[in-house]
Amino acid sequence: MPMKKFINAPENLTVELLEGFAEAYKKQVKLEGKTVVRATPKSDDKVALVTLGGAGHEPALSGCVGQGSLDASVVGDIFAAPGAPAVVAALEATKRDAGTLLIILNHAGDVLSGEKAFNKAVKAGINVQKILTHEDISAGKDAPLEDRRGLVGCVVLYKIAGAAAEAGKSLDEVVAIAERFNENMRTLIVGAVPATHPANGASLGELADDEMEVGMGQHGEGGGGVMKLASADETARIMLDKILNTMEVNSGDKLFVMINGCGATTLMEQCIVLRAVKNLLEAKGIELVRSMVGEFLTVQEMGGFQMCVAKMDDELIALFDAPCDTPAYTVK
Amino acid sequence: MPMKKFINAPENLTVELLEGFAEAYKKQVKLEGKTVVRATPKSDDKVALVTLGGAGHEPALSGCVGQGSLDASVVGDIFAAPGAPAVVAALEATKRDAGTLLIILNHAGDVLSGEKAFNKAVKAGINVQKILTHEDISAGKDAPLEDRRGLVGCVVLYKIAGAAAEAGKSLDEVVAIAERFNENMRTLIVGAVPATHPANGASLGELADDEMEVGMGQHGEGGGGVMKLASADETARIMLDKILNTMEVNSGDKLFVMINGCGATTLMEQCIVLRAVKNLLEAKGIELVRSMVGEFLTVQEMGGFQMCVAKMDDELIALFDAPCDTPAYTVK
Amino acid sequence: MTTGLDYDGLASVFRAAAANVRSGVDRLCELDCATGDGDHGVAMGRAMDALEKGIDQCSTTSIQTMLEGVAESVESIDAGSTGPLMGSLMEGIAESVGDATRIDTRLLATIFEAGLDELLVISKAKVGDKTMVDALIPAVEALKVAAAGGESVADALAKAADAAEAGAEKTKQFQARFGRARNLGERSIGHQDPGATSMAMFFRGMAEGAASRENS
């Protein structure tokens, strides 16, 4: 089947997307080359947050640029990390005494570019620290780091670290908070309908008409368990159980839960899943203290969702509640 | 192909969806029966805004409830208007001296229920006025009212009228502003991939693998022109031309443009389309003064988008820019 | 032979109508798929459930109270066009029945005419517009003729059902001017209107209910 997407020449996808994105959200962001930065930069005495990653996951990652979250998102190409020089340039541009936190998602290309850029920035005397998100638990709790991919949890981490930076915390403090949330969070993806690569029409993954995969990679790389399609309640239970099995959660604990639609799965379904999660947690005496539902990190028109769960403490909750103003998420 | 949706028993769809929705957005909204109302009601001296409509279009219509927009959204069932009594009850509940504006979208069931409820409310002595949105131009500029359906423009009208109400304007003033925007706006839908009815798995509409329909109805009722799939730039040009043909727009005028994804069409594509619109307008010397891009009113996982264009004046722009806090759209 | 329907008689005739409509839910959805959004069977099924709920929940033996309850219940369903239309029909019927304890053919014609009038307040459809009105108007006409001729309720309803079915059949030739089918324009010609079809089934069910009562 031919691709049914509204695009122009595939080689211009990323640039055209970014131009339209910057126009649509010009109150919040602007474009510098292929790097999305805040329309109104943060003051120099506050820690800057920089991230990098491929396009095709809109609104993420660039949708998290804005007041109370990221300062810069260095964009590569569709599903492809940017080269290190662009990341170094972004770190140069946001350079400040307060320091910069570089947030890297655990995907091969992102890590290679990110680490390379980090090393160069350090050599160039920039005050920068880095953090690697790796909350995918599809490979199990004790899987080696390489198997724990960075998924949608980064969106929440940006927001929490961003709020800490906005509050004037030092780089070390921002890093400590980001690391705490990073260690607290877990994500699992269920896929039901594979996406289409927008540049060449290739189908990303394969699933039979009655199958879903719990633990599917972000781009359908697989690695999870293929099973028969289940109801919303049953799917929520399977995923929540797997996630809670990797955490120490006790009655009375407070959990954040995000249901992130991958593209074609409707907000209707996401809400029905959140309801199921709430009921399951309630039965265990665990408080669903905050939640996010919607499309934050998509994979084109993939059917499925990511469930991200994190243990919260009062400081993390306060940072989560702090105002922010980004294309993907605004808190008044 | 079996339906690949994460749902439970189809007969519980709407109720479960609303429960999850109210949980996800509890800072902004709460549930009263099947009516979504503001978590913190507006003060009594301000005009209230009430709307009604079927579910399955999330985040709309209930996603527009909150500060600076709607006060209540009376929800029916999937794609089915609520009965009149629930609408009357919502009008009773929001009753106030300042008065209430009932906003009805031009769809058979909504109009029948809405008018009936309106008549009963008037008989019961409630100070209420009504407005009918009907911005679909797929049937042509001079088509009878019945052919001009109410599409995504309602989302913007809620926001503008809501800002006027929040500013303390009288009911007559709010109605006048809403009517002005209502007359100014035009919408056209292009469909490429039909949606699946979530309760029964039926496909809503039919399109060949290389076809799209410009002027497709909100639920695939059809009535537009089926044509070969076109590029983003070409599709934008076709739709914008059709829309501008029904308006009096001159060089120097200021236009609002919304690109609303129907479900499966990605934000990437929506941004690319907005870019195309901006370039087309620029060539005509028309200013793209404000825009909205994203999924505001969806039809499940339908592929396609709505293009809504409205001529703006300074007052409408200021009202559009005013703060609001709703699940679907927040302005800080 | 008793003349007309008492409280129980009216209730059982309505239940028979509900049963007959319910037997056609799938067919009604299929008809609505062709010209609308495929849910008319679901909507009518809900309307019939609501109708019976209205009867079940009536705690008096007053026909008027029962009909008011039915009207309110039918009106309250969330079912697109069908709720307000069928709700208005039942409202008009309830408002015009007065304190009657027995409904003869003359009163039957009167209350259905009042129901039709109430429906037309919101419907705005005329005969030939390819809506449920295309079945309802001939059915009401038939009731009036039967009342003038002094026929029994069962006979009157049988003739109303015949007329409604003929009206529904004719909608195939029409181009839709209301509801979702309208947007199809000429493409709607050739398809039978789901609303007219369910209206005919409603009358056929009432007729069968009345006949089996008279024969029992």
Place this chain on the structure above:
Amino acid sequence: MTTGLDYDGLASVFRAAAANVRSGVDRLCELDCATGDGDHGVAMGRAMDALEKGIDQCSTTSIQTMLEGVAESVESIDAGSTGPLMGSLMEGIAESVGDATRIDTRLLATIFEAGLDELLVISKAKVGDKTMVDALIPAVEALKVAAAGGESVADALAKAADAAEAGAEKTKQFQARFGRARNLGERSIGHQDPGATSMAMFFRGMAEGAASRENS
């Protein structure tokens, strides 16, 4: 027979490598479809474009300046893993070439070894991990042996290409430990690694370029 490659010779050998890799873009994408995300051909195509752009844009006749430009250009592509890996390889080469005006077999072995070392700083892969390193390490070894044996640049590169191809072939037996293929676990066995394959094509192209220069 000249000993080694001067500025133009090196440029033409690199261009031949780029041409050879480009001829395999579709095959590389197919290989990456099996174990990754299907874009390695696109990524290597971009890397080769960048390599040639680096050569084109060099305005001096200094080999070092040309190589630095190539490294910067390759590193700058937005192409997932390939950009940083190929970029590091070229960086190591550029940094170790010094002010040489001619590259003999010994220097060739030295700079490729430095390139490998630079790549390994970020790669962390070992032989047997099913990556481009499985082709690159044997190729560099072959260059070193050839240098010790006093062979010509063309002969050395031919042997390096043979070794790289053998290394790429062997990746079929391995389970992936890096890149996207890693998540496939045992399912990755049986498939040839795209990165190792493109690396072998790169050496084969260089060898052919050097041979045709020697014969001309």
